[in-house]
Every structure is written in structure tokens, then in C-alpha cells.
Amino acid sequence: MKTKIGIDVRPLAYGITGNSRYLAEVLKVLLPKHKNKEFYFFSNKQIHPIFNDLLAPNVHLVVESKSIPGPIYLNLILPRRLKQNGIEVFWGTIQMLPIRKLPIPSYVNYHDLNFISAPETMAKWNYWQHKLLSPITMKNADKIFCLSKNTKEEIIQFESEYRNKCLVVYPGVSKTKTIASKNQIKFPKDFFLTVGTLEPRKNINRLVDAFLDFKKKNPKDKHSLLIMGRKGWGEEGTILYEKLNDPKIKSLGVHFIENPNENTLALAFQHCKAFFFPSLHEGFGLPLLEAMLEGKRCVASDIPVFKEILSDKCDLYVPPKDTEAWTHSFQMMSGPKKNRIPKFEAKLWTWSETAKKIEEVLFQ
Numbered sequence: 001m002k003t004k005i006g007i008d009v010r011p012l013a014y015g016i017t018g019n020s021r022y023l024a025e026v027l028k029v030l031l032p033k034h035k036n037k038e039f040y041f042f043s044n045k046q047i048h049p050i051f052n053d054l055l056a057p058n059v060h061l062v063v064e065s066k067s068i069p070g071p072i073y074l075n076l077i078l079p080r081r082l083k084q085n086g087i088e089v090f091w092g093t094i095q096m097l098p099i100r101k102l103p104i105p106s107y108v109n110y111h112d113l114n115f116i117s118a119p120e121t122m123a124k125w126n127y128w129q130h131k132l133l134s135p136i137t138m139k140n141a142d143k144i145f146c147l148s149k150n151t152k153e154e155i156i157q158f159e160s161e162y163r164n165k166c167l168v169v170y171p172g173v174s175k176t177k178t179i180a181s182k183n184q185i186k187f188p189k190d191f192f193l194t195v196g197t198l199e200p201r202k203n204i205n206r207l208v209d210a211f212l213d214f215k216k217k218n219p220k221d222k223h224s225l226l227i228m229g230r231k232g233w234g235e236e237g238t239i240l241y242e243k244l245n246d247p248k249i250k251s252l253g254v255h256f257i258e259n260p261n262e263n264t265l266a267l268a269f270q271h272c273k274a275f276f277f278p279s280l281h282e283g284f285g286l287p288l289l290e291a292m293l294e295g296k297r298c299v300a301s302d303i304p305v306f307k308e309i310l311s312d313k314c315d316l317y318v319p320p321k322d323t324e325a326w327t328h329s330f331q332m333m334s335g336p337k338k339n340r341i342p343k344f345e346a347k348l349w350t351w352s353e354t355a356k357k358i359e360e361v362l363f364q
Helices: 010-014 018-033 049-054 070-084 124-140 149-158 160-165 204-217 234-244 247-251 262-271 286-293 304-308 323-333 351-362
Strands: 004-008 038-043 059-063 089-092 106-110 143-146 166-168 191-195 224-229 254-258 274-277 298-301 316-318
Touching (some): 004 070, 010 038, 018 038, 018 049, 018 286, 018 351, 038 070, 089 351, 106 124, 143 149, 149 160, 149 166, 149 304, 160 166, 191 204, 204 224, 204 234, 204 323, 224 262, 262 286, 274 286, 286 298, 316 323
Parallel strands (some): 004 038, 004 089, 038 059, 106 143, 143 166, 191 224, 191 274, 224 254, 274 298, 298 316
16 A cells, blocks of 8 residues: 655646646545545645645645756656655656656546647647657556546547556536635626636637627627636737736726636636636536536537536537637527526536545555
8 A cells, every 4th residue: 555645736836727626626635534644745836825725744745946847847856856755656647747657656647638639729839748748658657547538538549558548537526615705806797707727728819709799799788708817828828818908898898807716716606697618629627517516507619528518408519719609609698597407416526536536546
């Protein structure tokens, strides 16, 4: 039975993202349950303060004194740190393991194969990193945790010999305890919500253009579009970021909240009229679960992975690159508010079940 577990916690350095939420929620289950084991958190950057509650007595934080580029850290620094601390098993949480196979059991999370299915949405340096290193990571991994059946199928199509390494481990979802009095941000009265990093894959710029077209065609409409996320890269990280901070855009009903805390984010899911998720490609789509848990109907891109999550009975699918179709979807959702029917079966999507599948591998 392994007692020293090494974990790549670099996702926790960036605040709330899909990757960091997945990792943090699993750790919230594992850490108290396995107090007799030692967890070593490895990172090239300090973790974000919002995750300080994960620093339990059985956690050892191993962070470099100065920031080191990810590939250099992963391949030159991390293997030394694992050896120095006597780590018995390693969990890589962001689709990367060191090029040289580690001498201990090593497992890795895989969210997607964007470098094959959606290369145009990636920064060039990230594309080449994943294109060159992903085949090595998948070869070196003893087990690959896939966030969806779609991701598993993508990996098998890429290299069929990895079929037996792949294990689908869906994210879970849980109610966040909210405190309305601590929310210092005033939400619009009637609003549609979307969340995500401002980067090409999230397709938020197209959603904004569609909403502005909807408002132009319906000048008396009172709805707003609330966008929550962080600045990313590419044109969406620069041009869109500037656009969302333009007072003129805000006057047209588009509101942007940068880096919301967990309380504000949860309150937004509770109070929105409907949730929109226009991604060109996703490994899963955790925000859809969060919206459904609050009884919200969803409008999402018509891509395979979302068919694993949503309901044809109450949600809408939109061709991701069809701006006019997104405009029409706002029109359809602007009518009387309707709750989800049938209700979302939360018991099928729990973090306990996610953690159970991962611990069965980590502690074998």
C-alpha cells in the first residue's frame, strides 16, 4: 500500500478553472479520508490562496523558490523532487508526464486531444508541446484518467494500444454554500450566464456578437449577458478583453466579471435565467453540471462530449461556429423562465464517485 503520494498541483496556481476545480474537489474527498498517508503537492508556482484550505496536516507543499517554465520544471526539476522526497506514486493532473519514464507508478489526467481535434484553438507553443509530448506521456503512463467517453475514444483513435490504459473518470458536482451578503458585485436583473477563460477555444467572442445582434433586433429586451472568467491568450485574450471592458459594451447589456471568487460564481449560477456554453471543443464541460444542479436550462455547442451531459428534452444544441444560430438561441431563451424538466439527477454526478475511481488506482 503506497503511503507517499506525489501530485502535480500546478492547476491550483491559477484560481478557479475547470482543471483546478476538478483537482481541488477530488482532494477535498481524499485528504481527510486518508490521514495515514502523506500527500506531496509539487508546483513551479505558489498555489492560489483560495486553495489554502487543502493544506491539511498530511500535506507537504513543495514549491520552487522562483518560477520555472513548465516544460523545464516537469522534465528537469520535478523528477529530482520526487526522488528527494521518496515519492512512491505520482499523479500528473495536466496531461503531462516527464519525457523520461519515472521509476514509480505514474498516472495522468487527460481532458482532451485538442492538438488533433482543435489545433486552431491552441497557442502555437502549446500546440507543439502537446503534439510532441503527448505521445510520450501516454506511453509512459500506467493509467490514463479520461474526463469523458469522448476523450477516451479520441485517445483510442490516436493509438489503439492505449485502450486498456484508459479509465473514464467523470467530474462530479456539488452545491456550493453561498452567502449573498458577501457578494460585492451587483448582478443584472435578468441575465444569461457564460463562464470560461478568454481564449479561442471558448468561442465567447462569437457569443457576445450574437447577443449584441439579438439586442439590436430586440431593442426593448431587458436581458443582459454576464461573462465570468479570466484573461487568456490570442485575440480573445486581448481584443475581446478590451471589448468587454468598454463602457459602451456594458451599456448594451454585456457584463464581464474577471476572476470571480467561488461565492460570486455560485450565486451567478443560482440567479441566471439560462446558461450558455459556446465552446468549439471541450474535454468535458464541468460548468454545465453546475448549471444543471441549479435547475437551469443550458444552450451549448453541438459537439459530441456535450451529448454525454445534457438532456435533449430541455437543453438546446447550437452549431458552434454559426453566429446567427446563437442569436436565435437567445431569442428562444428570452421568453418565460422554465426550469429543467426532468430534473437533474445529481446523485449520478458526485465528487465522491470521482475520487473513488482515482483512489482505487493511486492506492492499489
